[in-house]
Amino acid sequence: MSYREQLENLIADNNGIIVTREVEKQGIPRHYLTLLSREGMLDRASHGVYVTPESFEDEMYMLQVKSPKVVFSHETALFFHDLTDRDPLEWSVTVPNGYNATKLRDSGIQVHSVKKSLHLMGTTDVETLFGRKVTAYDKERTICDIIRNRNNMDIAILNDALKRYLNSKEKNISLLMKYAKELRVQKILRSYMEILL
Numbered sequence: 001m002s003y004r005e006q007l008e009n010l011i012a013d014n015n016g017i018i019v020t021r022e023v024e025k026q027g028i029p030r031h032y033l034t035l036l037s038r039e040g041m042l043d044r045a046s047h048g049v050y051v052t053p054e055s056f057e058d059e060m061y062m063l064q065v066k067s068p069k070v071v072f073s074h075e076t077a078l079f080f081h082d083l084t085d086r087d088p089l090e091w092s093v094t095v096p097n098g099y100n101a102t103k104l105r106d107s108g109i110q111v112h113s114v115k116k117s118l119h120l121m122g123t124t125d126v127e128t129l130f131g132r133k134v135t136a137y138d139k140e141r142t143i144c145d146i147i148r149n150r151n152n153m154d155i156a157i158l159n160d161a162l163k164r165y166l167n168s169k170e171k172n173i174s175l176l177m178k179y180a181k182e183l184r185v186q187k188i189l190r191s192y193m194e195i196l197l
Contacts, residue, residue, distance in 0.1 A: 003028045003029060003032050004032055004035070004036075006026060006028055007023065007028050007032045007033070007036065008036075010022065010023065010026060010028070011042070011052060015055060015058075015130075015131075015132060016051055016052035016054065016055025017045075017049070017050070017051050017052075017055060017058070017061065017062070017065065017132075018033070018042070018049075018050045018051075019048055019049055019050075019065050020033065020048040020049075020050075021048065033050055036050075037050065040053070041053075045057065045062060046062070046066055047066075048066075049062060049065055049066060058128050058129075058130040058132050060072070060091070060128045060132075060134050061128055061130070061132040061134055063091070063093075063109075064134045064135065067095075067104065069095055069096060069099055069119075070093045070094075070095060070104070070135075071093060071094045071095075071119070071120075071123055071135050071136060071137060072091065072092070072093055072126070072134060072135065072136035072137070073092050073093060073094040073112060073136065073137050073141075073142065073145055074092035074094075074110065074112065074142070074145055074146055074149060074153075075088045075092050075110075075146075075153070075157065076088045076091045076092045076093070076136070077092070077126075077136045077137045077141075077142040077145070078142055078146065078157070078161050080126040080136050081126075081136075081138075081139045081142060082164070083139065083142070083143075083160075083161040083164045083165055084157055084160060084161055084164075085160075086157065090108050090109060090110050091109050091110065092109075092110040092111075092112065093109055093110070093111055093112070094111075094112045094113065094114055094119065094137070094145070095111060095112075095113050095114075095119070096113065096114065096115070096116040096119040097113050097114065097115055097116060098113075098116075099113065101113070112145070112149070118182060118183065121141060121179065121182060122137045122138045122140060122141025122142075122179055123135050123136070123137060123138070123141075124136060124137070124138040139165055139168070139170070139171070139172075140171075140172055140175045140176040140179050141179050142161075143161065143162065143165055143176060143189075144176070144179045144180050144183045144185055144189065145183070146158050146161060147180075147185045147188055147189055147192065148183055148185050150188075159196070162192055162193070162196055163196055166193070166196060166197065176189070177189075
């Protein structure tokens with residue numbers, strides 16, 4: 001199979017989005033991306049990211065491709081897990097401390113940062129509206145995060161999310177308490193749960 005055929009298959013497997021580092025990982029020379037771009041088969045969406053003209057632009061997926069350390073969190077994660085009725089007005093993401101998030105903030109994204117040791121705790125794959133996988137925090141981590149951030153958010157969203165979580169069949173209270181301990185929100189979480197249960 002030629003490099004061109006390998007690249008075309010890779011693009012098809014990735015629903016019309018391809019990243020330079022993925023092409024290099026497969027051993028395909030970079031100039032094949034330029035070739036397909038010149039022929040109009042690919043458009044350069046941003047540095048190192050190419051899309052086919054007919055592929056719709058999945059902005060959440062594109063964001064994570066460009067910034068792999070980004071984890072969708074807070075209100076955005078609530079939305080992914082159906083713990084809120086509200087569409088997030090702006091996306092919320094979490095990055096490790098020390099990460100330069102200036103570009104993210106400039107593009108209107110709510111950025112939270114956390115100790116590196118806690119950054120990947122509770123991550124899971126979720127699907128965007130276009131069916132592509134991105135990384136977000138699981139339900140339990142998200143509940144702990146919104147409790148940590150309670151002074152900066154709508155209390156109605158927090159209460160609704162907690163009620164929905166506690167009424168859900170997929171809840172994992174022991175995992176929730178483990179995360180709460182790691183994130184130092186155990187007491188606050190307990191008091192919220194006592195009111196709602």
